[in-house]
Amino acid sequence: MAMVLPELFAKSNRITTVITQKQLKTYNHLMKWKKNASVLEIGHGEGGNFLKSFYPYLPSDVKEYVATDISESMINYARKNSVLPWMEFGQLDIAAEQVPLEYLNRFDHIFGFFVMHMVRQPRQAFKNLLNILKEDGTIFLTFFKYIPFDVALDRLSKHPEWKQYNPENFMSPYYYSPSPREEWERDLVKAGFQVYELFEDSGIYEHVDENEYDNLFHSTCTIMPSIPENKRKRFWKIYLDSTKNGIYNYVQIRDDRKIFFTNYTMFVATARKIFAEVFLNILEHTTIDEPMDKMLKIPEWKNFGLENSISPYYYSPNPRQEWERNLYETGFRNYEFFEDNGVYEFEDEEFDKFVLSVSVVLPTIPDHKLEYFKQIFRELTRKGEKVHIQQRNGKEIVSFDYKLFTISARKS
Incomplete structure (x- = not known):
């Protein structure tokens, strides 16, 4: 006016x-x-x-x-x-x-x-x-x-x-x-x-x-x-x-x-006007995404919130695009986005301990079902497309193929 x-x-x-x-x-x-x-x-x-x-x-x-x-x-x-x-x-x-x-x-x-x-x-x-x-x-x-x-x-x-x-x-x-x-x-x-x-x-x-x-x-x-x-x-x-x-x-x-x-x-x-700066490392898909997705399809386990353990864009055809859209829409207009591909190796039981430690769903599993859940979960984590098992010098080596996003962003 x-x-x-x-x-x-x-x-x-x-x-x-x-x-x-x-x-x-x-x-x-x-x-x-x-x-x-x-x-x-x-x-x-x-x-x-x-x-x-x-x-x-x-x-x-x-x-x-x-x-x-x-x-x-x-x-x-x-x-x-x-x-x-x-x-x-x-x-x-x-x-x-x-x-x-x-x-x-x-x-x-x-x-x-x-x-x-x-x-x-x-x-x-x-x-x-x-x-x-x-x-x-x-x-x-x-x-x-x-x-x-x-x-x-x-x-x-x-x-x-x-x-x-x-x-x-x-x-x-x-x-x-x-x-x-x-x-x-x-x-x-x-x-x-x-x-x-x-x-x-x-x-x-x-x-x-x-x-x-x-x-x-x-x-x-x-x-x-x-x-x-x-x-x-x-x-x-x-x-x-x-x-x-x-x-x-x-x-x-x-x-x-x-x-x-x-x-x-x-x-x-x-x-x-203030600026917020972030530096983040984000896995495109985690070690437990695929096994949790499979367990969601088992009637016995689908009601325990397993979906909350899955990375937010596991089902997206383009997770990077989703992360960039979120950055932009929340005000981070100035950012850099990098991708790093690699293989990480676990020795012996290190892999099993790691995947259980990052499984936030465990507290929701009833005590009388917990060991059975762990058994099935262990089997499924070792059958993922990104997981490979081999023997080396008498030890079992479990390797995981990863894609890591590294984000540096500044928000006004």
Whole structure:
């Protein structure tokens, strides 16, 4: 959702600066600044909130500050009116399928004030934020639990004349959820942010006057460009009246003047991009896979959970592909995968002791059947396709053909 009236918003957005100043005073200790940091701001808007609220918190050694917004008109206004020549500006849809390549792994810190509640695909946005961050980079975001105009748009979405313009698409993404907080936390985790904090900040904002209130809701009415021009005046009146609903916004009379208030609850979210590194050795098939599979087909033994002793992809035609898919889907995008084939030799009873020691199913076998189970199991392990038995210097040598996967992976 993009706002398209920068001049009007610049005149009426006092609410964002007042609340942001309050929140930064409370939560600025969470901003762990890196030296010579590269900083990105999403939802920069027309630039007023940054200059009045956030700029005082910027360290003097910031290497770069890139201000972005989904709205071309907003970012052009910000660029034109900026008093800080070292700032960069760019148009950016943080929920796009792909972000510009020059942004990937570039920023130490990302900030977004009053923006995520206007993003229709929060999880995709979080994924992009993760990809844009450097290792150990952080995000700091503030956003409404419910946007002050959600109720108005919800009512219009049920109105015969206005529902065709899909007002629900301009509401906060989890307005209809019984627990927006859980939705936001789920999105953070699913996107890859394992380390995060989410705080709630509630309050009441008092508007300067009715004119400020009307202009604020006009400038943030992102659905307006979707309404035909010949209907906009009437839509605006109905919409504005609907915002004064007594739920998020209400009016009181003080000294014969109308005083407008907005009751809000916001989330303050911080998260860090961390890396996990793993180094694993995994057998494609174990020494007991084949015998356990055979015993599963014997009625007497099939009810003791023998399948739990079999390697996870024993029945797959391509175990390597399965392991690689799991790596990728769990966030390990940078990995190396090696294969090592060989033969391992056991001497005398060493093989029998080994296969019994790795058979996690033994505790489930009743005592009166245990020795019989071991006997059958021993016979089957020695008949596997990967097992070979020979005599050497008067000793029985049992050899096992193996394929070993070696994985080195890094997860962001």
